[in-house]
Structure formats: structure tokens, C-alpha cells
Amino acid sequence: MGYGARITRERMSGTDIIVYGILLAALALVFLTYGKIVFDIVMKGIGFVDWGYLTEDPRMSGRAGGVFPIIVSTLWVLSIAVVVAVPISLAIAIFVTEYLSPFSTLSRIFRLSMLILASVPSIAFGLFGATFFAQYLGFGTSILTGGLTLAIMVIPICAFAFEEVFRLLPTGYRNGAFALGARKARFIFFILIPASATDIITVVLLGTGRALAETAALLFTSGYSDRMPESIFDPGRVLSIHIYDLSMGIPGGDRMASASAILLIGLFLIISSVGIFFSRKAKT
Amino acid sequence: MLVERTITEQMSEPATARPDPALQANGITVSLNGRKLLRDVSLSVQPNEIMAIIGPSGCGKTTFLTTLNRMIHHTLPAATVEGDIVLNGRRVFPSDENPADLRCRIAMIFQRPNPFPFSIRMNMEFALKAAGDRDKASYPDKIEKNLRAVNLWDALKDRLNDTATSLSGGEQQRLCIARALLSGPDVVLFDEPCSALDPISSTAVEELISELKTERSIVIVTHNLAQAARISDHCAFFFSEDGSGRLMELGPTDQIMNHPRQETTRAYVNGEVC
Incomplete structure (x- = not known):
């Protein structure tokens, strides 16, 4: 050749x-x-799955009719979980990466406990939520209790992932900011968080997916009721519980369970697409 | 104010006694976990002077540079620093002053260009805000003036909203220099600013450094002896002895390069030690 x-x-x-x-x-x-x-x-x-399925109330325990109240409950529970979990886990991760040395005892304890908490079975979080939020704080079986329980469950996962994201920030950005005379707060809010925006969104999506799929922790916190919730203090059934109930508890509910599963996957695809859209935008 | 000094004057005077230094470091010793990285370094930099710090790898050049603007608190948080540093007649270390304020007066440029992954304008505005400048109306003028100072304005004036990381390595480094000049520093520290650049960009940055000294003092760490010879007025030769970096010889660049008094300096500048 x-x-x-x-x-x-x-x-x-x-x-x-x-x-x-x-x-x-x-x-x-x-x-x-x-x-x-x-x-x-x-x-x-x-x-x-058709328009009626998306907009009607369930009939005959979900064998017929739609899932509108269930979609609404799901979005409520999910929103509460994300709105509570993301700022708290961001704060934990920033504290650990920016204010503790990676070799300090406190930071080791943090990492170990986040790891342990992340691997606790979700039903344990469900029991905690039912005792603490529902009984002790008096929120009862409600969307709020369910959302807070999910938040507690995803905080360790998100905090752990955020910490990793922040540790991977190029040292050049860090040194550059401090060498320009920036105080720590300015570095955190104007460099660390914006420069990690893409990865932060990815972690939020990871947590959202985890929360969306959760069933066990919600069984005794947000409840079974398939009626339309009027406020966050009402119980509400989320999609994953609906699927579980239809396939395990309702004879002949199988096909409707699959229809709900399609919705669950669809919902996650929509949330991911929005997330990816914003993370692309954050890059520019 | 560039003071002419003969070699004999240099030899007879201790480094710290030169007139009106812009920046003066006395007896700087840096220890990390009981090990001395740097032992008793004293030197002073005159206004409008370029001081080059040369020496083999691992002899504490960068460590010394980071003590001058106290960046060492971020780069080596566990290190302890002894000695004192005086800037324009005022002691800045040890001092109660917030190190962040000191860094606006002693700026630093790093080995790798480190623009933030945002637009060129945001990079510049971050520096202004970090330096405590609240006069937002004046930002555009200041950005223009400083981008002109690094000869980037004509190339970038229509691209200020482009992301800074899309620039070439040399442009990025000049942007970082412009960014660092926004706070009006008296001294600019350069840590091997050309080592990650191609030869043409490197020349541009080198010429820029020579221009910058008309208004401020410069301390530059470099491995490139030819560069040190071209741009610096004085050279400080660092060398590691028993694991601790020391200042072996200090003098006018010509003396260090051509007539060093110490044997190790001679060996280093002749390429026999590296």
C-alpha cells in the first residue's frame, strides 16, 4: 500500500x-x-392509554376509567420531595466539600453515613415517615407526609452524588476565583453551583427517578386513596402504588397496571427531557 | 522607579535593604506536616521590576509564590507559614486583613489558563464583583480598558458573550491576565504562565508581561531560563537542600545568568542540574 x-x-x-x-x-x-x-x-x-384515561377518575377500583387524580397526586408527592430534598442535599454537599477537609473525621463520618442511609431499604423510611411525619408531627396519611418521606429517602443519595460533583470541579476554577479576591460565598454561588449546573441537574434527575419509582415508602405515608386530593394534607395514591395495587390486589387489573406503567415511564421520559434541555441550556 | 545597582552593591547589600521595595518577604519558612518545604527565604521586589524565580522542580518556587498572596491557604491548607510579608510599606502577613482583600492587590496567574466556563463578559464581571466594585455602570469601560491592555479587545469586542473556554489557550491566558488586572493590583504573580502554551502564544504572553511592568511589579516563576533572561530584571535562584527549598542566589538577571557566584547556580543555568 x-x-x-x-x-x-x-x-x-x-x-x-x-x-x-x-x-x-x-x-x-x-x-x-x-x-x-x-x-x-x-x-x-x-x-x-387514551385521552379519557389521562383525564378521568378511576372507576371500579381502577379496572375502568382513568388515572387523573393519581397523576396529580404523583406530581404533588414528587414536587414536595424534590423541593425539600435538593436544597438540603446541596447544602450538605457544599458544607462537606467547601468547609471540611476531605480527610477530616467529620467528612469521613458524613460519607459513611450517607452510604449507609442510601442503602437502607425504603420500607424503613416508610415506617419512619409514618411515625414521625404522620403521627408525631400530625400530618396524617397525606401527600405532605409522602413527599417528606421521599425527601428523607433521596437526600443521602443526592448529597452523596452532589459531593462527588463538587469534588470534581476543576481546581483551576477554585484557585481562579480565590486568586481574584472572591469570598467563599461568592465562589459557591457564582462559580461552584453554575459551573456544576449540568451535573447538578443529572443528580436531581437521578433522585427524581428514584422517588418516582418508590412504592414501599409511600404505602403507609401518602396512602391508597384514589380520589382527587384537595390539598397536600389529603391522602393521595401515586402511580407506583396504583400499579402495585392493580397487579397485586385487583383481579383483572393487570392490563390497567401495564397502562399505568406506560404512564410512569412516559412521565419519567418527560421529566428527563426537560432536565436535559435545561442542563444543555445551563452549559451555554 | 528602577534603581540602577552595580553588582558590587548587590553583593554588599542584603537583599532586604534595597530602597523602597514594592513587595518584601522576610524569613519565609513553610512547613507541611513537620517537613519544611521552604526554609528562611527573604527577598524584595522593586516597583516596576520583573523578578524571575528559577530553579529545579520541587524546590519550592510555586510554594513561595503562593505565600505572597496567601493563596497557600487554598492550595496547601495544612501548611504553616512563618516570616512576614510587607506590601508598599504595610505588613500584610501576619495580619488581620482578610486574605481575599490582599489578593486584589497581589494578583496571580496560574500555569494553566483557568477561565470560568461562562461568557467572556461574565469572567470579567466576576473579577470586578469579587474585588468589591459596585459601580456597575463603569463595568463596560473597565472591561474594555483591561482587554485592551492584554491586546485582546479588537479580537473579542464583538464576542464578549461567547464562552471563554472557546478561546485558544493563549487567548485564554491573556483573558485571565486581563481578569486579574481589573482590581488594579500592585503586584502580579505568574506561576509558569507560558508552560501550557504553544510558542507563538507564549511569545505574546511574554511580551505582555514585559509591558505590564510599567505600572506594577511582577514576580514570575519559570522553568524557561531563556524567558527569564529575556524579561526579568532580577533573578532568584531556588534550590532544594535536605528536602527544603532555599533561596541560593539573588541578583540582577545578567549576573545570575552569566556570572553566578554560587557553584549550584552556575551548574543550573548551564543545564547541568535539572
Whole structure:
């Protein structure tokens, strides 16, 4: 081959092919499994998802009718959880990264406890929420109790992830800001948070997804009632509980459960898209 | 005010006794976990002078530079600093003054250009706000004046809303210099400002540094001896002995480069030690 020969990809041989094969097989396995799940849900439920399903009240324990009150309850619970959890976890992460040395005892204790809390089964948070928010603070079984319980559950996850995000901020930004005479607060609000905006949004989405999918923690905090909540002190049924109830408790609720599952996936896709849109915007 | 001094005067006078220094460091010793990174360094920088700090890697040049504007609190939080630093006749270390205020008067430029990932305008405005400048109406003029000072205005005047990270390395570094000049510092510290740049950008930044000294003093750490010879008035040669950095020799650049008094200095400038 002389001049002008095309550069072709290096040919693989021996172990390379085996490694490539294993990696590809792992990818295919995961892809096919998720594909099958989504395919089944969609095939089963898509026939029920129409305008009426989105806008009507459920009838016959959800066997017929729509899920409007359930979507409303879900969005309420989720909003409370995110609005409470994000500022608190941001504050924790900023305190740990900016005011503690990474090797200090306090910061080690923080990381260990966040790790432990993040892996506590969600039903334990549900029990805590039912005793503390519902009984002790007197919020009862309500959307507020459910939202706060979810907030407590996602705070460790978000705080841990935020801490990682802030530690990865290029040292150049940090040094640059302080060398210009910036005080810590200015650095935090005008450099640290804006420069990490994309990653902050990603973490918020991670927490939102976790909260959206949560069932166990909400069973005895936000309740089962499928009526339209009038305020955050009313109980309200979220989508994941609706799915659980339809598939486990209601004979013949299977197909409607799939329809709700489609909504849940759809809802998360919408929230993610909005998040990604804003994180792109934050970059410019 | 550039004071002419002969080599013999330099030799007979201790470094700290030169007239009216802009910046004076006396007996700076930096320790980290019981180890002395820097031992008893004293030197002074005259107004409108470029002082180059040269020496092998790991001899405490950058550490010394960061003690001057107290950035060491951020870069090496566990380090302790002894000695004192005087800026324009006023002691700034040890002092009750907030180090952030000191950094507006002793600016610092880093090895890698570090513009914030926002627009060029926001980079400049951040510096003004950080320096406590509340006169927002004057921002555009100040931004223009300082971008002109680093010869970037003509290239950037229509692109102020572009993100600063889209600039070339050399432009980024000049933007960082403009950003640092906004607070009107008396001294600018440069930590190997050209080492991450291509030769053409490097020359542009080097020429810029030479222009900057007309209004302020400059301390530059460099590994590039030719650069030190081209732009500096005085050179400080640092060398590590028993793991601690020391100031081995201080003098006019010509003396350090061509007639060093110390054997280690001679070996270093001739490329025999690195």
C-alpha cells in the first residue's frame, strides 16, 4: 500500500475477539431484557392509554376509567420531595466539600453515613415517615407526609452524588476565583453551583427517578386513596402504588397496571427531557 | 522607579535593604506536616521590576509564590507559614486583613489558563464583583480598558458573550491576565504562565508581561531560563537542600545568568542540574 491508502481499523485477534464478544454479549443481554420488559408492558397496556384515561377518575377500583387524580397526586408527592430534598442535599454537599477537609473525621463520618442511609431499604423510611411525619408531627396519611418521606429517602443519595460533583470541579476554577479576591460565598454561588449546573441537574434527575419509582415508602405515608386530593394534607395514591395495587390486589387489573406503567415511564421520559434541555441550556 | 545597582552593591547589600521595595518577604519558612518545604527565604521586589524565580522542580518556587498572596491557604491548607510579608510599606502577613482583600492587590496567574466556563463578559464581571466594585455602570469601560491592555479587545469586542473556554489557550491566558488586572493590583504573580502554551502564544504572553511592568511589579516563576533572561530584571535562584527549598542566589538577571557566584547556580543555568 502506498500513498493514499485508507487507514483501516486495526484487525482484532485472539483475546481481543473474546473480550469484545463478552462485552457485546453483556450489552445485548441487558438490552434484550429491558427491551422485553418494555415491549410486554406496551403490548399489554397501550390499548387503554387514551385521552379519557389521562383525564378521568378511576372507576371500579381502577379496572375502568382513568388515572387523573393519581397523576396529580404523583406530581404533588414528587414536587414536595424534590423541593425539600435538593436544597438540603446541596447544602450538605457544599458544607462537606467547601468547609471540611476531605480527610477530616467529620467528612469521613458524613460519607459513611450517607452510604449507609442510601442503602437502607425504603420500607424503613416508610415506617419512619409514618411515625414521625404522620403521627408525631400530625400530618396524617397525606401527600405532605409522602413527599417528606421521599425527601428523607433521596437526600443521602443526592448529597452523596452532589459531593462527588463538587469534588470534581476543576481546581483551576477554585484557585481562579480565590486568586481574584472572591469570598467563599461568592465562589459557591457564582462559580461552584453554575459551573456544576449540568451535573447538578443529572443528580436531581437521578433522585427524581428514584422517588418516582418508590412504592414501599409511600404505602403507609401518602396512602391508597384514589380520589382527587384537595390539598397536600389529603391522602393521595401515586402511580407506583396504583400499579402495585392493580397487579397485586385487583383481579383483572393487570392490563390497567401495564397502562399505568406506560404512564410512569412516559412521565419519567418527560421529566428527563426537560432536565436535559435545561442542563444543555445551563452549559451555554 | 528602577534603581540602577552595580553588582558590587548587590553583593554588599542584603537583599532586604534595597530602597523602597514594592513587595518584601522576610524569613519565609513553610512547613507541611513537620517537613519544611521552604526554609528562611527573604527577598524584595522593586516597583516596576520583573523578578524571575528559577530553579529545579520541587524546590519550592510555586510554594513561595503562593505565600505572597496567601493563596497557600487554598492550595496547601495544612501548611504553616512563618516570616512576614510587607506590601508598599504595610505588613500584610501576619495580619488581620482578610486574605481575599490582599489578593486584589497581589494578583496571580496560574500555569494553566483557568477561565470560568461562562461568557467572556461574565469572567470579567466576576473579577470586578469579587474585588468589591459596585459601580456597575463603569463595568463596560473597565472591561474594555483591561482587554485592551492584554491586546485582546479588537479580537473579542464583538464576542464578549461567547464562552471563554472557546478561546485558544493563549487567548485564554491573556483573558485571565486581563481578569486579574481589573482590581488594579500592585503586584502580579505568574506561576509558569507560558508552560501550557504553544510558542507563538507564549511569545505574546511574554511580551505582555514585559509591558505590564510599567505600572506594577511582577514576580514570575519559570522553568524557561531563556524567558527569564529575556524579561526579568532580577533573578532568584531556588534550590532544594535536605528536602527544603532555599533561596541560593539573588541578583540582577545578567549576573545570575552569566556570572553566578554560587557553584549550584552556575551548574543550573548551564543545564547541568535539572
